[in-house]
Amino acid sequence: QKEVEQDPGPLSVPEGAIVSLNCTYSNSAFQYFMWYRQYSRKGPELLMYTYSSGNKEDGRFTAQVDKSSKYISLFIRDSQPSDSATYLCAMSGGDSSYKLIFGSGTRLLVRP
Amino acid sequence: GAVVSQHPSWVICKSGTSVKIECRSLDFQATTMFWYRQFPKQSLMLMATSNEGSKATYEQGVEKDKFLINHASLTLSTLTVTSAHPEDSSFYICSARPTSGTDTQYFGPGTRLTVL
Numbered sequence: 001q002k003e004v005e006q007d008p009g010p011l012s013v014p015e016g017a018i019v020s021l022n023c024t025y026s027n028s029a030f031q032y033f034m035w036y037r038q039y040s041r042k043g044p045e046l047l048m049y050t051y052s053s054g055n056k057e058d059g060r061f062t063a064q065v066d067k068s069s070k071y072i073s074l075f076i077r078d079s080q081p082s083d084s085a086t087y088l089c090a091m092s093g094g095d096s097s098y099k100l101i102f103g104s105g106t107r108l109l110v111r112p
Numbered sequence: 113g114a115v116v117s118q119h120p121s122w123v124i125c126k127s128g129t130s131v132k133i134e135c136r137s138l139d140f141q142a143t144t145m146f147w148y149r150q151f152p153k154q155s156l157m158l159m160a161t162s163n164e165g166s167k168a169t170y171e172q173g174v175e176k177d178k179f180l181i182n183h184a185s186l187t188l189s190t191l192t193v194t195s196a197h198p199e200d201s202s203f204y205i206c207s208a209r210p211t212s213g214t215d216t217q218y219f220g221p222g223t224r225l226t227v228l
Contacts, residue, residue: 032215043205043219044156046114051215088155097161097169098144098209100217104155 003027006089006103014111019076023089023103026070030091030101033065035074038086038105047087048074079110113139116208118220125196126228132192133223135206141186142208146217147179150203162189186211196227 006023013019021035032051036044048063050056050072056063062075072091076083089103115138125131135145143164148156160181161169168181178200180192189208193200203224207217 034216036219041203041222041224043116043118043207043222046216046218049214049216092215098215098217099146099158099161100207102155 001026002104003101004089004091004103007106008104010107010109012109012111013079015079015081017079017110019079019083019108019110021074021076021087021089021106021108023072023091024070025072025091025101027091027093027101028067028070029093030067032092033063033072034090034100035061035063036088036090037083038088040085044088079108081110081112084108084110114210114218115139116206116218116220118206118223120223121221122224122226124226124228127197128195130192130194131196131225132190133204133206133225135189135191135208135220137187137208137210137218140208140218141211142189143186143211144209145183145189146207146209147181147189147191148205148207150205150222156205159191193225196225198227201225201227 004025035048038044053067060077064073086105088105090100117136119134145162147159162183164183170176183189205222207219
C-alpha cells in the first residue's frame with residue numbers, strides 16, 4: 001500500500017463546475033499538507049499549504065484536512081479551462097528529512 | 113516571492129558526456145534543496161536531498177557517482193549527470209525549502225535532458 005493514494009483520473013468537468021480532488025494517506029505522523037498544480041512540461045506550483053487539520057481558502061481554492069480520517073481535499077470553484085493540469089497532493093511529517101511524500105497526481109480537464 | 117530557477121531549461125547531449133544543471137532560489141535562502149526526476153505521466157521521484165555545506169543524501173537506487181550534487185551556497189545547488197546515457201533522458205526538477213518559514217518546498221521549472 002502506498003503512503004499516499006490519489007486517483008489519477010483523468011477528471012473531466014465543464015467550465016464553471018466545482019471540482020473536488022482528494023488524497024488519502026496512511027502515516028499519522030504527517031502534519032504538513034500541500035497541493036501543487038503542474039502543467040505539462042513545467043515544474044509544480046504550490047497552490048495551498050495547510051498545517052494539521054482544518055480548512056484554508058484562497059480565492060477559488062479551498063483545502064481541507066481531516067487528520068482523523070487521514071483524508072485531504074482540494075476544492076476548485078468556478079473552474080476554468082486554465083485550471084486544466086495535473087494536481088499533486090503532498091505531505092510531510094515535519095521530521096528532519098523535510099521530504100515530501102507525493103500522491104500520483106490527478107489529471108484535470110476543464111472543458112470550455 | 114519564493115521563486116526557484118533552473119538552468120538550462122532543456123539540454124541535448126551526446127552519450128558519454130556530462131551535463132550540469134543549476135538550481136537557484138532567487139528571493140530566499142534554502143539550506144535544503146531537493147532533486148527529482150519525472151517520467152512522462154508519472155509523479156515526481158525524489159533522487160537526493162542536498163544540504164548546504166554537506167554531502168547530499170541519495171535515495172535508494174540512485175547512483176551517487178553518476179548524479180553528482182553540490183550545494184555550495186544557500187541559494188545554489190547543482191546536479192551533474194556524469195557519463196550520460198540515453199536512459200538518463202528525463203525531466204529533472206529541483207525544489208528548495210526556505211531556511212526560515214513554512215515547511216514546504218518551492219519547485220523550479222524543470223530541465224529536460226535528452227541524451228543521444
